[in-house]
Amino acid sequence: MKLYIVSDTHMGMRSGSQEWLKMTNDWFNDDFIPEIKKTFEPGDQLVHVGDVFDNRQSISVPVQHATIDIFEKLSKIFFECSGQNSIHILLGNHDVWKTTTNEITSVDCLKYIPGVKIYKEPEIVQFSDIKFLIMPWRASIDEERQCIEQFKKEKPSYIFCHADVKNMLTD
Secondary structure, three states: OOEEEEOOOOEOHHHHOHHHHHHHHHHHHHHHHHHHHHHOOOOOEEEEOOOOEOOOOOOOHHHHHHHHHHHHHHHHHHHHHHOOOOEEEEOOOOOEEEOOEEEEEHHHHHOOOOOEEEEOOOEEEEEOOEEEEEEOOOOOHHHHHHHHHHHHHHOOOEEEEOOOOOOOOOO
């Protein structure tokens, strides 16, 4: 089993610039997705570690359309081969409407795509025989520390998080 990891795609960056959208779209369609098609095996997983979108307040229709199209193409690879959630999206600070809560997010438009799971709250996930703590955006360093402390007893081997790791200590 392989993990494909991508982060901080910031769809709609530079105030929704069509030039930047084309560059990002081209990278996904000409490089990333073809590489996955060449190397994918059933059971592989994709983890997007936050900031799918760039602007938490508004997303243009072309940006939303391109993003949905990309994740639908990824779903055709991951979900159609496994029939399970194989695309994991953690919320990043740019994906949440308010930085104090993960309730309303820009990535909610992707939750209807087969095989996509969006993480709004921390949880332990097991890929193959390895435990991961999945920690989406937390509102403060204290919440990050509490999360790590809460899940420490489950002994995850790795953490996927969208957070500042400066000043974050774990055992």
